């Protein structure tokens with residue numbers, strides 16, 4: 001019997017997007033299409049985010065997590081209803097069989113004022129950021145995060161343009177989705193884990209992401225793994241300096257009628273060192289209605305899922321995670337099966 005090899009998600013050169021070379025752009029389109037169908041994951045190099053900006057985001061993140069716990073707790077994300085700020089160690093527990101995920105986080109988004117109409121209307125993910133005053137250089141913490149959030153929003157829109165190409169959609173199909181988008185930035189810190197607990201301890205338990213696309217900056221520590229359904233095993237996503245690990249979320253899978261994969265992933269930090277990572281979750285305009293894309297409709301069965309707004313989809317997925325919804329959702333069965341088999 002032929003051995004099923006566990007392949008890593010491909011590394012894709014995004015440079016051609018910024019060129020005017022149609023042949024290189026065609027190659028980029030087919031590489032991204034294949035990665036979306038096969039893995040739901042890839043690494044992106046030659047994007048336009050400056051290395052210096054990436055380094056300052058990680059440095060500011062390290063500076064924040066070094067603050068005393070009591071200081072970090074002053075910025076707890078549950079102190080108001082905006083889901084921005086500090087989330088302590090073990091607050092999330094994706095696999096529900098450990099003591100909770102061994103990571104702490106700091107959540108940011110686009111920094112909107114309280115009188116912004118979307119904030120007043122309580123649309124998903126909209127609100128003001130929290131900024132720590134006790135950090136060494138509070139002004140540059142804020143400006144770094146705001147500049148990075150803006151640059152990542154632009155990169156996500158560029159990537160969605162290529163995804164538009166991969167799906168044969170007309171130019172600008174995703175424009176209204178990308179207007180005033182919900183986009184969350186998370187600073188994550190994974191302490192080293194005790195080797196004796198390697199079987200049960202998770203930095204982040206197996207899960208799929210909720211939104212459209214996630215673009216993750218990881219340091220050189222390693223520990224991120226993606227599920228390979230062909231070999232029924234976990235595959236390392238080897239860190240590449242400056243690259244983004246891109247993965248599709250459940251919303252994109254639903255939107256494409258399951259043609260594109262929102263794949264399971266997890267982190268186990270066996271390195272003995274601290275790990276820092278910064279995912280950026282792009283979920284689009286809260287009022288946008290996500291409904292089966294034209295070329296993804298099954299000729300016989302039609303669309304598998306009814307239309308839903310970004311707001312309702314994201315709110316529902318968060319409710320599932322935090323245990324206030326009884327509704328079963330796509331991916332959960334698969335997720336539980338994998339969690340139990342590892």
Ligand SMILES: O=C(O)CCC(=O)C(=O)O
Nearest residue numbers: 188204218224267277279
């Ligand atoms: O830190 C990582 O490498 C992964 C984080 C992640 O999957 C998430 O926050 O959804």
Ligand SMILES: [Fe+2]
Nearest residue numbers: 207208209265
């Ligand atoms: Fe994730």
